[in-house]
Amino acid sequence: MKIVKFLGGLGNQMFQYAFYLFLKQHFKQVKADITGFAGYSLHNGFELEDVFGIRLQQAGPFAIRLYTPERRDWATRKLRRLYGTKNAWYPEEKEFTYDPLIAVDKHPRYYWGYWQHYDYIKDIEPQLRKNFQFRERLKGENSKLLNEVSGLETVSLHVRRVITWVIPCWELFANRITTGKPLPAWSRSCRTPSLSFSPMTSPGAKSPCH
Incomplete structure (x- = not known):
């Protein structure tokens, strides 16, 4: 059996769900561990x-006990040997990379990480697009914003925590789009994981920021 640990905010959960589906393509028994959200104070659970x-198909407490390394009592260690889960713990070694061994690894595994790489997603993209749809129709300000951007060439700027970069980087990219002037060398500092710029264009169109 494979168990995927879910943690973090909605964005991370979406990547972990993609990884969960990726595993389901290759293995019969794949389950999720969401127990870490009990009493979780960050984000929205x-x-x-x-x-x-x-x-999600969730792993039970007994399986989680055998697949994770926290419990070190004598009985749990003996059970791990009996069920072959002694080395089940499989943390993501390096973020934003693809591990090709995962798809062929037949051993019991407990995956801890974020699994953010296109190769985990590409074969299940249609299913993800279908499943990642809001349960309820947008209302209020969200609905108004959707109407404003629909049918337009829309630019989305995602800013995460590093507020000091918001104004200079936004002005920089806005100027690039409106004038076509090349980006200065220092703009590379805007392309950190804390600040991403995502032009949304029609299929096949080349982004003005490339």
Whole structure:
């Protein structure tokens, strides 16, 4: 059996769900561990079900006990040997990379990580697009914003925590789009994981920021 640990905010959960589906393509028994959200004070807890109506096959407490390394009592260690889960713990070694061995690894595994790489997603993209749809129609300001951007060439700027970069980087990219002037060398500092710029264009169109 394979168990995927779910943690973090909605974005991370979406990547972990993609990885969960990736594993299901290769193995019969794949389950989720969402127990870490009990008493979780960051973000909004486990959101996949509330936002998208996604329900996961969850691992039970006995399996989690055998697949994770926390319990070190004599009985648990003996059970791990009996069930072959002594080395089940499989943390992501390096973020934003693809591990090709995962798809052919037949051993029991407990996967801890974020698994953010296109190769985990590419074969299940249609299913993800279908499943990642809001359960409820947008209302209020969200609905108004959707109407404003629909049918336009829309630019999305995602800013995460590093507020000091917001104004200079936004002005920089806005100027690039409107004038076509090349980006200065220092703009490379805007392309960190804390600040991403995502032009949304029609299929096949080349982004003005490339």
